[in-house]
Amino acid sequence: MSALLVHAAHAILAQTNPTIPTNPANPTAPATTPTGPEFPTVLLTSLVFSSMACALIILFLPERTRDQRGRIRIMGLVGTVIPLLFTVGGLNFQMGQEFSGGTISFEEKHNWIDSFPIHATYTWASTASPCRCSSSPPSPSPWRRWRPGATT
C-alpha cells in the first residue's frame, strides 16, 4: 500500500521547475541558499487545492434525490481522501529521505505579488526549511538551557 502511495507521489513530482526569486534588496543574489538537492514538485499545490477542486465539482451537482445526495457525499469523501493520500505518500518519501540524510521538503517557490513595495511569494514547503539563518550551526544539545537574554 505504501509503495503504491509513494509511486503516486512520484507521479505528481517533477511537473514544474520553479524558479527561486531573487532578493529584492540585491537582485543579483539568490534569495535563499538551497541546502538540499533541488527537487521540482507540485505535490503541495496538488495537496492544498485538490479539496477546493472537489468543492467546485460538488457545487455543480444536484441534491434533490437520495442518489444525488449520495453522489455529493462520495465526492466530498474523495475531496478529503486525495490530500490524505498525497500527505501519506509525501511523508513516506520524506521518511526515507530523513533516514538517508536528505532534507527534501517538496518546496515550491514563485513570485506572487511583486508590484508593491512589499513582495509576497507563493511558497510552500512540507517542513520548516533547514536553518538558513546563521553562520553558526544549531545548538548541538537539545538540552541546552533557555537563554532569556539571547539577542538575535
Added chain:
Amino acid sequence: MAALAAWRNDVRPKLFFILLLVLETGVNGTLCALDYMLFSVFWAMELVPTFLMIAIWGGTMRMRAAQRYLVYGLVSLALLLASAFLLAFKSGQNSFDFDLTNTVNLVKAISFTGFWLAFAAFAIRLPVVPLHTWMIDAVTESSPPVAFLVSSVLTKLGAYGMIRIALGAFPTGAGRFGFVLAVLAIIGTFWGFLGAVGTSDLRRVIAYSTLGQMSVVLLAVAVGQAIALNGAVLLMMAHGLGTGMLVLLSGTIEDRARTRDIRRLGGLAWQAPRLAALWIAGGFTAIGVPLFAGFAAELMLFTGSFAAHRWATLLVMIGMLLNTGVLLWTLQRVFFGPAREAFARVRDATTLELFYLVPLAGVALLLGVFPGRLLPIINNGVLSIVSRINGG
C-alpha cells in the same frame, strides 16, 4: 473522518461538504505556506466555513457560538496581519517570505511588539486563558463532525502558528517572555480542570480537557527547547486523535441516549461495549497512557521543559494529573456502574462508526509504539526554530 462522521447528515449535505472542503483547503494551505501573506490568506479562509458550519448545523445556542468564533477569528486575523506587516516593513527585506524575514536581526522593541502581536493572534486559536471562551462554545454547540474539526484541527493550527511564527520570527521576544507564557500554561491547565469538574455536559468536559492539554503545548513554547517542541508537535497529533475520538463518540452517545448530561448517563458499557472500548482508547491517548501517542509526547515535553522551568513544569504536571482524573471519572460515570433501564435499547457502534473510529485508535497506538519514525521529520523543522532562539 469528519466527512465520514457527517455521512448520515441529510440537512443540506451539498453545502456541508463544500464548506468542509474549503475548510480543508484553508487548513492544508496554512500548514504548507512559507510566506506570511499566503499564510494569512489561508488562515482567513478557515473563518467563514467554520462560522457557517457552526451556525447552520449546531445546537440550540449555535448562533452565539458561531458569532463568538467569528469575532475572535477576525481579531486573530487582524493581529496576525499586523505582525506580518510589522515584520515585513521593519525587517528591511520588503518581503513576506519566511526565509527572508526570519533571517533578520530585529531591534528589541520591534521583536517584542511583533512577538506579542503574533502570540495574541495564535493564543486566541490555541486557545489560552482568558481567550478560550469561543472554543468551549464552539465545541459544545457544534455538530459532532464540526466539533471534531474545531477541537482536533483548528486549535492545533494555533499551536503550529505559535511555534512557527511567534517563536520562529520573534525569538528575542519569545526568550524574554518565556516566564509569562509558562504562567499562562499553569493557569490554563488548572482552568481546564476546574471547568471540566464544574460541568455535567459531556462535550463541555472534553472542551475543557482540550484547554488543559493545549496549555501543555504552551509550556513547550515557553521553554523553546528542541526536545520540548518535538514533544509538543507529537502531543498535538496525539491530542488531535484522542480528543477527536472523544468528541465524535460524545455525538454518538448523545444520539443514542438523547442526552449528554453526565448525571443522567451511566452503565452504557453493558449495552455498548464497542463504544466503551473506543472511548477508553481515545481517553488513554488524550491523557498519555503508555503505548498510546500521548505518552511519548508528554514524556518528551516534560523532560525538555523541566530543565528550564522546574516549578512551572511541576505545576503543569499536577494540572495534567487532575485533568486525567476528570477524564477517568467521566469514563466511569458514563460507561460503568449499574446498567440502566433507560438505556436498555441503546445500540452499540455501527459499522460506519467503527470504520472511522478504529483507524484513529490504530494511528494513536502506532504513534505511541513507534514515535521515532516520525520524530526525525518533526525535528528537522524544530531545529531551525531552536537555532534562532539560541541566537543562531
